[in-house]
Amino acid sequence: MIATSIAMAVIAAATPLLFAAIGELVAERAGVLNLGVEGMMLIGAVTSFAVTVTSGSWILGIIAGALAGSVMALLFAVLTLSLMANQVGTGLALTLFGIGLSSLLGRSFVGIPLPGLPRLDIPGLSDLPGIGPLLFGQDILVYLSVALAALVAWVLKRTRMGLMLRAAGESARSAHSLGLPVIGIRYGATLFGGAAAGLGGAFLALAYTPMWAENMTAGRGWIAIALVVFGSWRPWRVLAGAYLFGGVSILQMHAQGVADLPPQLFAMLPYAATIIVLTVISAGPWKARLNAPADLGKPFHPSL
Amino acid sequence: MSKIEVAQPPRLAVRNISKRFQAVQANDRIGFEVAPGQIHALLGENGAGKSTIVKIIYGILQPDEGEILWNGRLVRIDSPRAARALGIGMVFQHFSLFEAMTVAENIALGLNQSGGMKALSRRIAELSASYGLALDPDRDIHTLSVGERQRVEIVRCLLQDPRLLIMDEPTSVLTPQETRQLFETLRRLAAEGCSILYISHKLYELQELCQHATILRGGRVVGSCDPAKESAQSMAQLMIGGVPATASRQRNEAVGAPRLVVSGLNLPADQPFGVTLKDVGFTLAAGEILGIAGVSGNGQDELMAALSGERLLPDASRIQFDGQPVGKLDFEQRRAQGLYAVPEKRDGCTAVLGMSLAANTLLSARGGMALSKHGLLRKSKAMAFARRIIDAYGVKADGPQAAAGTLSGGNLQKFVVGRDILQNPKALIIAQPTWGVDAGAAAAIHQALFDLARRGAGIVVISQDLDELLALSDRLMVIHLGRLTPPMPTSDVSAEAIGLLMGGAADAKGQTHAA
Amino acid sequence: MRLEIEPRRSVSPVLFYATPLLAVVLTVASGYVLFLALGLDPSRTLYHFLVAPLLTGFGLAELCLKAGPLVLIATGLALGFRANVWNIGAEGQLIAGAICSGGVALAFWNESGWWILPLMTLAGALGGMAYAAIPAFLKTRFDVNEILSSLMLTYIATLILSILVFGPWRDPDGLNFPESRLFSESAQLPLLIEGTRLHPGILVALGAALLAWILSARTMTGFRLDVSGQAPEAARFAGFSRNHTIWMTLLAGGGLAGLAGCFEIAGPIGQLLPQISPGYGFTAIIVAFLGRLHPLGIIAAGFLVALSYNGGEIAQVQDQLPAAAVGVFQGMLLFYLLACDFLSRFHIRLRRAPASAEKRS
Numbered sequence A: 001m002i003a004t005s006i007a008m009a010v011i012a013a014a015t016p017l018l019f020a021a022i023g024e025l026v027a028e029r030a031g032v033l034n035l036g037v038e039g040m041m042l043i044g045a046v047t048s049f050a051v052t053v054t055s056g057s058w059i060l061g062i063i064a065g066a067l068a069g070s071v072m073a074l075l076f077a078v079l080t081l082s083l084m085a086n087q088v089g090t091g092l093a094l095t096l097f098g099i100g101l102s103s104l105l106g107r108s109f110v111g112i113p114l115p116g117l118p119r120l121d122i123p124g125l126s127d128l129p130g131i132g133p134l135l136f137g138q139d140i141l142v143y144l145s146v147a148l149a150a151l152v153a154w155v156l157k158r159t160r161m162g163l164m165l166r167a168a169g170e171s172a173r174s175a176h177s178l179g180l181p182v183i184g185i186r187y188g189a190t191l192f193g194g195a196a197a198g199l200g201g202a203f204l205a206l207a208y209t210p211m212w213a214e215n216m217t218a219g220r221g222w223i224a225i226a227l228v229v230f231g232s233w234r235p236w237r238v239l240a241g242a243y244l245f246g247g248v249s250i251l252q253m254h255a256q257g258v259a260d261l262p263p264q265l266f267a268m269l270p271y272a273a274t275i276i277v278l279t280v281i282s283a284g285p286w287k288a289r290l291n292a293p294a295d296l297g298k299p300f301h302p303s304l
Numbered sequence B: 001m002s003k004i005e006v007a008q009p010p011r012l013a014v015r016n017i018s019k020r021f022q023a024v025q026a027n028d029r030i031g032f033e034v035a036p037g038q039i040h041a042l043l044g045e046n047g048a049g050k051s052t053i054v055k056i057i058y059g060i061l062q063p064d065e066g067e068i069l070w071n072g073r074l075v076r077i078d079s080p081r082a083a084r085a086l087g088i089g090m091v092f093q094h095f096s097l098f099e100a101m102t103v104a105e106n107i108a109l110g111l112n113q114s115g116g117m118k119a120l121s122r123r124i125a126e127l128s129a130s131y132g133l134a135l136d137p138d139r140d141i142h143t144l145s146v147g148e149r150q151r152v153e154i155v156r157c158l159l160q161d162p163r164l165l166i167m168d169e170p171t172s173v174l175t176p177q178e179t180r181q182l183f184e185t186l187r188r189l190a191a192e193g194c195s196i197l198y199i200s201h202k203l204y205e206l207q208e209l210c211q212h213a214t215i216l217r218g219g220r221v222v223g224s225c226d227p228a229k230e231s232a233q234s235m236a237q238l239m240i241g242g243v244p245a246t247a248s249r250q251r252n253e254a255v256g257a258p259r260l261v262v263s264g265l266n267l268p269a270d271q272p273f274g275v276t277l278k279d280v281g282f283t284l285a286a287g288e289i290l291g292i293a294g295v296s297g298n299g300q301d302e303l304m305a306a307l308s309g310e311r312l313l314p315d316a317s318r319i320q321f322d323g324q325p326v327g328k329l330d331f332e333q334r335r336a337q338g339l340y341a342v343p344e345k346r347d348g349c350t351a352v353l354g355m356s357l358a359a360n361t362l363l364s365a366r367g368g369m370a371l372s373k374h375g376l377l378r379k380s381k382a383m384a385f386a387r388r389i390i391d392a393y394g395v396k397a398d399g400p401q402a403a404a405g406t407l408s409g410g411n412l413q414k415f416v417v418g419r420d421i422l423q424n425p426k427a428l429i430i431a432q433p434t435w436g437v438d439a440g441a442a443a444a445i446h447q448a449l450f451d452l453a454r455r456g457a458g459i460v461v462i463s464q465d466l467d468e469l470l471a472l473s474d475r476l477m478v479i480h481l482g483r484l485t486p487p488m489p490t491s492d493v494s495a496e497a498i499g500l501l502m503g504g505a506a507d508a509k510g511q512t513h514a515a
Numbered sequence C: 001m002r003l004e005i006e007p008r009r010s011v012s013p014v015l016f017y018a019t020p021l022l023a024v025v026l027t028v029a030s031g032y033v034l035f036l037a038l039g040l041d042p043s044r045t046l047y048h049f050l051v052a053p054l055l056t057g058f059g060l061a062e063l064c065l066k067a068g069p070l071v072l073i074a075t076g077l078a079l080g081f082r083a084n085v086w087n088i089g090a091e092g093q094l095i096a097g098a099i100c101s102g103g104v105a106l107a108f109w110n111e112s113g114w115w116i117l118p119l120m121t122l123a124g125a126l127g128g129m130a131y132a133a134i135p136a137f138l139k140t141r142f143d144v145n146e147i148l149s150s151l152m153l154t155y156i157a158t159l160i161l162s163i164l165v166f167g168p169w170r171d172p173d174g175l176n177f178p179e180s181r182l183f184s185e186s187a188q189l190p191l192l193i194e195g196t197r198l199h200p201g202i203l204v205a206l207g208a209a210l211l212a213w214i215l216s217a218r219t220m221t222g223f224r225l226d227v228s229g230q231a232p233e234a235a236r237f238a239g240f241s242r243n244h245t246i247w248m249t250l251l252a253g254g255g256l257a258g259l260a261g262c263f264e265i266a267g268p269i270g271q272l273l274p275q276i277s278p279g280y281g282f283t284a285i286i287v288a289f290l291g292r293l294h295p296l297g298i299i300a301a302g303f304l305v306a307l308s309y310n311g312g313e314i315a316q317v318q319d320q321l322p323a324a325a326v327g328v329f330q331g332m333l334l335f336y337l338l339a340c341d342f343l344s345r346f347h348i349r350l351r352r353a354p355a356s357a358e359k360r361s
Helices: A002-029 A037-055 A058-082 A087-109 A131-136 A140-158 A160-170 A172-177 A182-208 A220-230 A235-258 A263-267 A269-283 B050-057 B080-086 B103-109 B117-130 B146-158 B176-191 B203-209 B232-240 B300-308 B331-337 B357-365 B379-393 B409-421 B439-454 B466-472 B495-502 B505-514 C013-037 C042-054 C057-082 C090-107 C116-142 C146-166 C201-218 C220-230 C232-237 C242-269 C280-290 C295-319 C325-345 C355-360
Strands: B012-021 B024-034 B039-044 B065-070 B073-075 B088-091 B164-168 B195-200 B212-217 B220-225 B258-267 B277-285 B289-293 B319-321 B339-342 B427-431 B458-462 B475-480 C002-007 C346-351
Touching: A002 A037, A002 A131, A002 A140, A002 A160, A002 A182, A002 A220, A002 A235, A037 A058, A037 A087, A037 A182, A037 A220, A058 A087, A058 A182, A058 C325, A087 C280, A087 C325, A140 A160, A140 A182, A140 A235, A160 A172, A160 A182, A160 B103, A172 A182, A182 A220, A220 A235, A220 A269, A220 C146, A235 A263, A235 A269, A263 C146, A269 C116, A269 C146, B012 B050, B024 B039, B024 B050, B024 B065, B024 B220, B039 B050, B039 B176, B039 B203, B039 B232, B050 B164, B050 B195, B080 B088, B088 B146, B103 B117, B103 B146, B117 B146, B146 B176, B164 B176, B176 B195, B176 B203, B176 B495, B195 B203, B203 B232, B212 B232, B220 B232, B232 B439, B258 B300, B258 B458, B277 B300, B277 B458, B289 B439, B289 B466, B289 B495, B300 B339, B300 B427, B300 B458, B331 B339, B331 B357, B339 B409, B357 B379, B357 B409, B357 C220, B357 C232, B379 B409, B409 B427, B409 B439, B427 B439, B439 B458, B439 B466, B458 B466, B466 B495, B475 B495, C013 C042, C013 C295, C013 C325, C042 C057, C042 C295, C057 C090, C057 C201, C057 C220, C057 C242, C057 C280, C057 C295, C090 C116, C090 C146, C090 C242, C090 C280, C116 C146, C116 C242, C201 C220, C201 C242, C201 C295, C220 C232, C220 C242, C232 C242, C242 C280, C280 C295, C280 C325, C295 C325, C325 C346
Parallel strands: B039 B195, B039 B212, B088 B164, B164 B195, B289 B458, B289 B475, B339 B427, B427 B458
Antiparallel strands: B012 B024, B012 B065, B065 B073, B212 B220, B258 B277, B258 B319, C002 C346
């Protein structure tokens, strides 16, 4: 069942991207452009790994990863939403800081192996040929990532909370004059984004590799940001994009063994694909980008 | 004590409200009362403090001092939510709407409890039908006209059964016909017992609509009256604090040679919610002032972009200036030919607020006044030119080094307009020349435009303010959905007729002709 | 009582330039806590971190050696940042410059001549510019976000360099290590001071910063960058083409980063390796911000951040400070700076709440 194992690998490669991109999508729909995803993922990864190794409980590890991601996001939120710092500059700072802090925190955990996360195992169902392992043989984070995408899609479209969140991203000034707590909403969305990025990092460290290595996200945080643009700020399209990119990165791994070319050439694929995809999306008529939140990245202060 | 004298307490009483923003005392011990079912006007110039006091009443701002009584009871309104819970609704001057959302979603966001979307849509349909305010709950806001958008705001308020409705300059964006319809709705609401606080600086509106007026100047209450019994002249004097300045002009009898010729200009929208220009054409003569009227969002921004050089045309010859095609030239290159443009937006477009006035002269005068040489800045020349503008137009500023952001809207507009006029353009395109400007500054700007025209320049004024256009222009055109009507001599047209054209009458006629 | 925050009508110039100093003080204070948390003697480690590198002539030379690329790159980046062009791929442009100038050096490895170094320098600058031209083209032609494209290109540049030193450019006499030949004498920068590793790169960096200063303060180009950054619509009103600004700033940033890459391999390294920069391209972003995007500020900030690199190395040896602590230090510095910015843009004051309403409600 080569097809099944490839599909399993694609799902695994896509899951961290999906977590991070869904989190960033929520933040951006509320008007917050957080370029610190890479840093939040790294901190999530190292924290979840360290907690799992120390406590022996991967459940604690996952929770710690999400919390650590949102603590990083809180730092970003305080700076940009309360202290009105530039969102681009602060996002870069968050990534640079996250890279440094994660390698500092993780230095005694380098090279320790973990068994990976347990997979769902339903006798009968999980053994079905082909789709059995795909549908019923994943670990909890894979299910959680898809559930999160579905939840975000539902909340944004169907609930008052989603409506308020979109309002804050569409026109902070209007939302404020109607009495919506714009800053509060943006705080919430940013923290959610951090938690989701932390989960993405936790998946990398606990399930995908599973180990801790410096800078192990290797640009996935940035690709996740690109995926939000690719998915034109819609959860299901972002999910599709994450799986597409999961596919690209599995493709490059397999191709490395097949062709007689330098392996680094294939390692470039996800990065090159990101640029190409962004070009195609951005070059399209403006209708494709109609969904971009109108106040994305614009600072807002009630007294301004 | 008041309980003995009056059976019914005022719906709203405001007492000694003060609010300060850094150097500006926006409200200084303001007090007034609004009776139940009364249409009460707040009259004042731009900067008189009207918006601040209503934002305090609606809970967006908190006062530094003073108190608010609601039906005789002291209340604290710390958020719009609290205001709505009391029964206060507000229609904003700059609408608080979300372009990419539907009417129903927009309304839900302004209600404290919206219930389900389906039920809400039904209520919207019912209410808008009963007031004759046609609205489709499922339409996206960006597809609506300005008048329809205002209806969304009004319906949003009415759904909560308000006891006080605040209307902030509601007619500044409407045609005369739409204004009349709005007044009917407001009268009906008042008859049903809803009080209305009506903010305006248009005197004849108050005389037509309001039973009582409180007049503000410089953040203080300077008088109150029954507008129907007062002359416009006396109210204006109270509002301005002196005799209103007026601009005067000797009309050019002989119109000069054609300066700017626009023909067959078609330009697709370049933004998600933009307007496409269709077959726009006109000729501007030397010494003439040509007005372009229209409800905002009908292609004025796009026309300005095409005329100014903000957007370059595929076919340069669609815009000819003194016989030369200029459609592919940018702002600065057109200025070099003598064609100047002042777009509507001051904040961040015609002026950089964080920079000094001297630096701001470099934006549009570096060529005309030779403020740079071989790519190097000539700072002292820029400084001198800034001082010249300040002196010539009485701009209130702490000298040429003052940051543009420290000037009031009116003074900054005088600076921006003066900067271009002092360079003696051969033609000037200007949008909303007196938007948000007090009467004194408006008169000064109008006078400057008259003088420029007398010196032989052609001027195009794009404005939503019909009164301004009737006062300024020799000929008038109306823009609707990206189309321009042919020019009409201003002396031959009535505000009523122009209002119909602003509402799209020309298009409707065109269709019947075609059919 | 409540805290009230109001934007200043114009940025306070005194605070604008004083807040970076405050950020440095806060970072040092936090460093004290960080070192304590790592179980180190904080005063001793801080001494090694901040003072020890300045005590010897060799140390000062090393400081200049590190400050050179930081100042050079940050000067270029700051031009873009002023104009709201966010080139964060300077690391990739540095690598591209190193590859191009390294290619020249390797092509003439057994020749000598005065012309080799100038040719390498030119190749380095052009390589960096060409690499920065990609995001510039994508931005101006297709409106692709330059942050993402320039960053993705950095990953790609690292991989290209790796392909070269693992493959065609590997030293044939080098026992299969992934590294190129050592450059010939003619392909290496002369030393400014014998006995140190200091090369003229620092002079070029200072010269570039000085030129950038003149550009910013005296020319229409500098004005143009500021207007583009502060008010894009005003830039259009003034007739400054956005595309022109994007090209200009990206090429300048790329060229200077490429030059820095050339100086690294023709200077202290002397060959091509899979990794040729300790993240100068990224750290330069911090330098640019810390220096307030002002060329003179950048010179000061460049030396300060260089100090953190060298002090970090000393503290690694003397106190077993983890290498990653340097990154944390630099990140913290940028955070504090962004936070302190608030002071220069806003008034903060205590205000009495309206007493009457407060009491009775």
